[in-house]
Amino acid sequence: MDVAKKERLKGKGWKIGSVSEFLELSPEESILVEIKLALSLNLKERRKRLMTQAELAEKIHSSQPRVAKAENGDDSVSIELLIRAMLATGATPQDIGQVIAQAG
Amino acid sequence: MDVAKKERLKGKGWKIGSVSEFLELSPEESILVEIKLALSLNLKERRKRLMTQAELAEKIHSSQPRVAKAENGDDSVSIELLIRAMLATGATPQDIGQVIAQAG
DNA sequence: CTAGGTCATATCAGATATGATATAAAAATG
DNA sequence: CATTTTTATATCATATCTGATATGACCTAG
Numbered sequence: 001m002d003v004a005k006k007e008r009l010k011g012k013g014w015k016i017g018s019v020s021e022f023l024e025l026s027p028e029e030s031i032l033v034e035i036k037l038a039l040s041l042n043l044k045e046r047r048k049r050l051m052t053q054a055e056l057a058e059k060i061h062s063s064q065p066r067v068a069k070a071e072n073g074d075d076s077v078s079i080e081l082l083i084r085a086m087l088a089t090g091a092t093p094q095d096i097g098q099v100i101a102q103a104g
Numbered sequence: 105m106d107v108a109k110k111e112r113l114k115g116k117g118w119k120i121g122s123v124s125e126f127l128e129l130s131p132e133e134s135i136l137v138e139i140k141l142a143l144s145l146n147l148k149e150r151r152k153r154l155m156t157q158a159e160l161a162e163k164i165h166s167s168q169p170r171v172a173k174a175e176n177g178d179d180s181v182s183i184e185l186l187i188r189a190m191l192a193t194g195a196t197p198q199d200i201g202q203v204i205a206q207a208g
Numbered sequence: 209c210t211a212g213g214t215c216a217t218a219t220c221a222g223a224t225a226t227g228a229t230a231t232a233a234a235a236a237t238g
Numbered sequence: 239c240a241t242t243t244t245t246a247t248a249t250c251a252t253a254t255c256t257g258a259t260a261t262g263a264c265c266t267a268g
Contacts (some may be wrong), residue, residue: 031191052244063229065246066227068247070211076224078184083133093204158215166214167256184256215265220258222257223254227251229248238242
């Protein structure tokens with residue numbers, strides 16, 4: 001089970017403590033996780049309006065499975081890839097900055 | 105010579121074309137580079153006011169040389185590490201978001 | 209000058225992220 | 239329903255990023 005799924009559980013009312021506590025993360029690690037999660041969710045939103053996962057994958061010279069992981073908050077996906085994907089959907093640095101600013 | 109040094113040359117008036125042209129980067133790749141550069145510079149600023157490279161390195165369980173590379177825009181440093189370092193200097197997601205929004 | 213502290217550069221083995229592929233599951237379409 | 243399209247999951251070899259270490263360069267103070 002990955003972090004995104006844990007967040008989803010939390011969202012559905014599984015009040016078993018904060019993500020940080022659950023995963024035993026330091027505040028900084030926790031913020032990093034939430035930044036990645038925010039980027040994932042925003043990416044999914046943007047991409048869905050514009051193209052298919054396969055199309056986005058081609059734009060960033062990646063693969064459809066990797067895009068799926070990016071959108072689902074898989075741990076194996078770096079912020080780099082998330083940002084590359086965001087940019088490929090036409091997101092500006094301002095868009096990305098806002099998503100990150102609102103995380104946490 | 106790394107990207108940061110190329111940016112520095114540009115800043116000093118070496119009008120030899122944009123960084124993108126010089127490095128033959130796509131617009132998206134270019135924005136990514138500028139985001140990393142903006143984070144580097146901002147990290148250096150913040151860190152200098154608060155602590156030594158060695159101290160920051162310990163906070164993020166890294167090494168002083170790695171912090172030096174992070175601050176100098178070395179290609180081998182990921183956005184992840186840059187953000188981890190920023191957070192360790194007390195930067196908030198808002199701070200980080202603003203730095204990214206102003207890049208490009 | 210020189211001793212101590214700070215930062216930069218080089219190298220490297222191990223860890224993590226990567227794209228690719230195969231395939232299953234799910235959703236949309238007719 | 240059946241077919242097609244789209245998305246999710248599993249596995250893998252390779253590339254990239256990592257922290258560590260060694261060492262050099264650069265200060266500034268004594």
